[in-house]
Amino acid sequence: MKRAERLHALSEMLRRSGGRGISAERLAGELAVSVRTVKRDLDALENSGAPLWSRPGPGGGYGLAAGATLPPVSLSSAQAVALMAAVSAASDAPYADLAAAGIRKIMDVLDPRTRARADELAHRVWVNTLPSPSRAIRSALEEAMAEQRVLRIRYTAMDGTTTTRDVEPVLFACTNGQWYLVGWCRLRNAMRWFTVARIERASVTKLACDGHTVQEVGEPPANARPVHGRSE
Numbered sequence: 001m002k003r004a005e006r007l008h009a010l011s012e013m014l015r016r017s018g019g020r021g022i023s024a025e026r027l028a029g030e031l032a033v034s035v036r037t038v039k040r041d042l043d044a045l046e047n048s049g050a051p052l053w054s055r056p057g058p059g060g061g062y063g064l065a066a067g068a069t070l071p072p073v074s075l076s077s078a079q080a081v082a083l084m085a086a087v088s089a090a091s092d093a094p095y096a097d098l099a100a101a102g103i104r105k106i107m108d109v110l111d112p113r114t115r116a117r118a119d120e121l122a123h124r125v126w127v128n129t130l131p132s133p134s135r136a137i138r139s140a141l142e143e144a145m146a147e148q149r150v151l152r153i154r155y156t157a158m159d160g161t162t163t164t165r166d167v168e169p170v171l172f173a174c175t176n177g178q179w180y181l182v183g184w185c186r187l188r189n190a191m192r193w194f195t196v197a198r199i200e201r202a203s204v205t206k207l208a209c210d211g212h213t214v215q216e217v218g219e220p221p222a223n224a225r226p227v228h229g230r231s232e
Helices: 003-020 024-031 035-047 077-089 096-109 112-122 135-147
Strands: 052-055 061-064 149-156 162-175 178-185 190-195 199-208
Touching (some): 003 024, 003 035, 003 061, 024 035, 024 061, 035 052, 035 096, 077 096, 077 112, 096 135, 135 149, 135 162, 135 199, 162 190
Antiparallel strands (some): 052 061, 149 199, 162 178, 178 190
């Protein structure tokens, strides 16, 4: 059994045990591995974000929070490096830090051979990226978009004019290597594209957005596509 398959089986055994929990010894017996291997796998599950709990002493054991599960991860070494390269080359993209953290979790649950090959291949891919906006600004933009809260920004336009605006975020867009925040500008009472690199300050207000939709932005370019990457 490959490690990724074993981690999935382990998480399902923990989930089925419910509130009773299950001992490391029993887990090891079911999976035909050593207790040491089970404990190492439990650490990997926890590091990947699985909500594990443990109860020491006689009758104790390990468990997984109700409803939680860990799907099997079966990437090739090239696929893993492709994810690393994409995130590294787009460090200024929205949610890039979260994507990098997600890749680290994926690497943690790959089987040792695949992980070693991915590590070796990753040394053969170099990137040199442009400076990205401050972490504070990016965090504010990401939070406002995810929570659909009004964003207050200090923005300097191309002509040098600086204004403070309340913006309802609608989408992030990247064109010609430049990231934009597209949203309803309450100052102009219209949809506007804001170059992220020109946003000098940003904070999330407690005001909820009014529900402006992606369709209000207009037709995207012919070659534009959402990042979910699913085929129609």
